[in-house]
Amino acid sequence: MSFSSDIKDELIKIENMPPCCTHAMAYGMLLFGRSFSLGDISLMTDNESVAEKYLSLADRACNISAELNVSPAGKYTAFFDGDENRKKVLSVFSCTGTERTLRIDRGNLTNDAADNDENTSCCDAAFLRGVFLSCGTASDPNKSYHLEFVVSYKTLSLDLMKLLNDYGIKAKHMVRRYVNVIYIKDSESIEELLTMMGAHISAMEIMNIKIYKDVRNLTNRRNNFENANLSRTVFASFDQVSAIRKLKSDGVFSVLPDDLKQIATLRIDNPDASLREIGEMCEPKMSRSAVNHRLKKLMSISENPEKEEEKIDEQ
Ligand SMILES: [Zn+2]
Known part of the structure; x- marks a missing residue:
């Protein structure tokens, strides 16, 4: 098991989210999947549990069932079949699919259930959890401190960087082979993000390795x-x-x-x-x-x- 899949395992197991956070997490996962448009809303992944989470979140947040395909090579593709279904999914997140550029609409992160004692807003954390499941990876902290999100759209990647920066997380942007990468090298920022998303065991592992x-x-x-x-x-x-x-x-x-x-x-x-x-x-x-x-x-x-x-x- 890689460190990335350990983190994802932890995130998938988080249950009993309030409805506002289920909405936010589904938004993060769908928006940062392979595609989020009228023509295609889908996610491709090697991780079966991640694909299943996509399906269950779509079901709970949008009340629409997504489909799942498995390639002979073991790639999972979760997707919504039919224009009507995709239109409905987009409308759940206040999108029409005709937007010129994809952006993070913070209107979907209502933070209704936010605990006043905590600095982190509940839906921002749930949203990032969804984003990480769709496009995040992290290196083995025994070798290097590196966590990244691979994003197809530049404006979307910059919005993500802004959201992370708002929480004091030192995220940066680069372009690697025509895709946008938002990455974090600072070990404390990685710990902070993991803790915020709810991957406490993985955050603890980094701390132990540092010691x-x-x-x-x-x-x-x-x-x-x-x-x-x-x-x-x-x-x-x-x-x-x-x-x-x-x-x-x-x-x-x-x-x-x-x-x-x-x-x-x-x-x-x-x-x-x-x-x-x-x-x-x-x-x-x-x-x-x-x-x-x-x-x-x-x-x-x-x-x-x-x-x-x-x-x-x-x-
Ligand atoms: Zn919430």
Whole structure:
């Protein structure tokens, strides 16, 4: 099962809608089907339950039975047979079929049963539910956040975008292979829309995936940080070991004070050890900063041995 069909399953199961919402959902489904005109009112889908929902909504909202065809390839086409039937369906939604462009007529979204405590108007939510069933899809949120509506008519697609934007949902418009696509990439907007439509389980799934991804990113970031720290230690140790080798080959090592000799020997023998660990190995034990100070001193002597030799001689 894809994430899209999970969402659709959830939406189809929503029952006991008030009459205003049944009207609005049927309007969304029919208007955003394959065609909504005098010549053809139909929906084509791979999803049998979606096709059945089209039939039952048409029956309840328009009191007209739609027909259902199944192709050998498993495509379902729900449609209204006969001009008279189509004329009646159009009139239920205050359309004549002679409109020059298809638009969302918000007069069909009466929001009669809207709960005053809720921000979402009942029929707007039901309408979007119908629209999603007809032309919506969503990507698997494990892979990407993407929800879209594929719409044949530009003005209709822009009306849909406007309605979504009115609810603060960040929907955008693009044209892909001559069809209009209203899409949402923002994960919070997708969650909001799913919640609004009533697909609460799917919305929750996105939230859970986000939490999981956040934790994983945090772990990765911490590992990267630790690795970066480790490589800093390794590079520093490499420089120190080279400096000490140079002191030996220059013949300076033998004249160094004992505490520097001790640190130099421990560093050569333990190139992976941290400064704190070297301090622990010293006799007597030394602090991290004391070790650091002596290693810096060794490096500076190796860079400029003559100057340091004089100083050592003076001591
Ligand atoms: Zn309503």
